[in-house]
Amino acid sequence: MAKSEVFELFQDRKGVTWDALMYVPTVSGLGIGAMMFWYNQNQGLTYLLFFLACFFFYQGVHRVLGRLLVLPQSPVSLDISRQRVSLALRNGEAIELIKDVRYFSDHAGKSFGLTGMDMMGSKRQYVFHKGQFADAAAFGKVADALKVFA
Numbered sequence: 001m002a003k004s005e006v007f008e009l010f011q012d013r014k015g016v017t018w019d020a021l022m023y024v025p026t027v028s029g030l031g032i033g034a035m036m037f038w039y040n041q042n043q044g045l046t047y048l049l050f051f052l053a054c055f056f057f058y059q060g061v062h063r064v065l066g067r068l069l070v071l072p073q074s075p076v077s078l079d080i081s082r083q084r085v086s087l088a089l090r091n092g093e094a095i096e097l098i099k100d101v102r103y104f105s106d107h108a109g110k111s112f113g114l115t116g117m118d119m120m121g122s123k124r125q126y127v128f129h130k131g132q133f134a135d136a137a138a139f140g141k142v143a144d145a146l147k148v149f150a
Helices: 013-039 043-067 136-149
Strands: 005-008 075-080 085-089 094-097 099-105 111-117 123-129
Touching: 005 136, 013 043, 075 123, 075 136, 094 111, 099 136, 111 136
Parallel strands: none
Antiparallel strands: 005 075, 075 085, 085 094, 099 111, 111 123
16 A cells, blocks of 8 residues: 555445444333332342443443434544555544554454544543444445554
8 A cells, every 4th residue: 555545534424323223222121120129128239230320321321322423523434554554524624643652443343443543742542433434345445554553
């Protein structure tokens, strides 16, 4: 790969459906359990379950909005070369990962993580899902291009 390759990201609506099917019952169950223990006078367990419901709700919303590329810090394109990885964010900011860039793929082959330090020395971490790319071939090309950083 002598020159850089640019990959555009798209909204992953199928992944959002799966996330909703995972997080909505989890948060609902934890919330209902918290209410049941509240009326059984077991406040310690109530607070724990309510905390877990709030935590999973926050994580689920963040994951769904990240897949939909709605958050200002969501990457909308990747520019990959041998020396660095550049990301264009939704808010118009461009991030260059230039130091300690690492690529982590999952065993199922449906997502991967990318970490590294930017020009200011801040550590950045991103997760990309297969559905965010134009097709499976584009996802495979990105994975092949990023294996340099594995």
